[in-house]
Amino acid sequence: MHRLQPLCSSLPLQGYNTGVNNVAREINILLAGVGGQGVILMSELLGKAAIVDGLRVRGSEVLGMAVRGGSVTSIIRLGDDVHGPLIPQGKCHILLALEPSEALRHVSYLSSAGLAILNTTPIVPFTVSLGQSSYPRLEQILEKLNSVASKVITLDAAQIAQEAGSLLAANIVMLGALFGLELLPLKRATMKEAIEARFAPKAALVNIRAFDLGYQVCRRAVA
Numbered sequence: 001m002h003r004l005q006p007l008c009s010s011l012p013l014q015g016y017n018t019g020v021n022n023v024a025r026e027i028n029i030l031l032a033g034v035g036g037q038g039v040i041l042m043s044e045l046l047g048k049a050a051i052v053d054g055l056r057v058r059g060s061e062v063l064g065m066a067v068r069g070g071s072v073t074s075i076i077r078l079g080d081d082v083h084g085p086l087i088p089q090g091k092c093h094i095l096l097a098l099e100p101s102e103a104l105r106h107v108s109y110l111s112s113a114g115l116a117i118l119n120t121t122p123i124v125p126f127t128v129s130l131g132q133s134s135y136p137r138l139e140q141i142l143e144k145l146n147s148v149a150s151k152v153i154t155l156d157a158a159q160i161a162q163e164a165g166s167l168l169a170a171n172i173v174m175l176g177a178l179f180g181l182e183l184l185p186l187k188r189a190t191m192k193e194a195i196e197a198r199f200a201p202k203a204a205l206v207n208i209r210a211f212d213l214g215y216q217v218c219r220r221a222v223a
Contacts, residue, residue, distance in 0.1 A: 026079040027184065028087045032106045033072050033098030034123050038171035041198075042096075043074035045175065046186075049194045050078055053186050060085040071102060078185070095149070096178055098157070098171060099123050100141045107148050116149045117177055117218075118142075119157040119170065153177070153221060160213050166203075169210035176214025181222065188215070 029046070033039040040061060050057045058077040075087050089108050095116045097103030103118050110116065120138060128135050145152045155177055161170040172195065179188050195211060196204045 025081040026077070027094070028082075028092045029076040029078070029094045029096060029178075030087060030092045030106055030109055031074040031076070031096050031098075032102040033171075034102060035070055035072055037072070037098045037123075038168070039072040039074050039098060042171050042175055043076055045191065045194045045198060046076050049186050049191045050076075052190050052194070055185065056080055056082055058082050058085045071105065073102075073106065094178070094181075094183070096174055098174055100138055101136060104136060104141045104144055107144055110145075110148050111150075112148065113150050114148075115181070115183070116145045116152045117174065117181075118145065118152065118154045119174060120154050121156060121158040121170070153181075153218060155214070155217055155221075157214070160217060161210050164210035164213055165206040166210070169207050172207045172210040173214035173217075176211035176216075177218040178214075179211075180215040180218030182219075 031039050031042050043059060043061065047057050047059060055078050059075050061072075061074045075085065077085065077087065087109055091111055092106075092109040093111060093114050095103060095106060095110050095114065097106070097116065098119045100118060100120060100122050103116060107116075118141075122135065122138070124135050125133065142152060142154070155173075157170040157173040157177075158167060160173045161167050164173070175191065175195075178184070179186070179191060192208055192211060195207050198204075199207055
C-alpha cells in the first residue's frame, strides 16, 4: 500500500487556468534539472507522444556542463500556433523542475497564469561544500515560485521513484505528475507506450510503475 498523499502538496486547482485553451493552440513547457537527472529523456518521450497524438511539436535544449551536474534545460512547445523552438520569458505555461534551485533559475520564464511542478529533492553542487557558493533554502524557492506562478505543486520524486523500484526513475515520476494534472492534450496511454518502447522490458515495468505513482500523487493532490 503506497502512502501517496504526504509526498505531494499543492494549492487547490479548482478553477485553475494556465492560459491554455481547450483546443491547445499553444502550450509551453520548460523542463529544468541538472546533468544525470534525465531531463533530455523526458523531452524526447513527450515529443514522441505528442507526435503520435497528432500535435505540432517544437523544442530546444540547453546543456551546461551536464556531465558535471550542471544545469540542463529542455523546452517543449505544443500546438498549432507554435512556430519557434524557444519560450519567451513570461510565456511558460508549465515549469517542470527536477531540482529546486533549477526552478529558481528559470522562474522568470513562468507566466503569471503558469504552473510550477517541483521535485523537492535537492542536488547541492560541489561548490557549496567548497564554500564558493550557497544553496537557497527550499522555503525561499517556494516563496519566489508562489510570487510568480498561479499554482505550485511539490513532490518528493526520489522517494516515489524508490517505491517504484529505482531511484533513476525520478524523472518518469515527474512525467506522471505532469499528466496527473490533466492539462495536456496528450493521451496517458500514448505516453506509457512511448515509455515502454524506450526501455528494456524489466526497466519498462519499473518506469511505468513510476509514471503511475507520479500520476496518482498529483491526482490526489488536485482532487
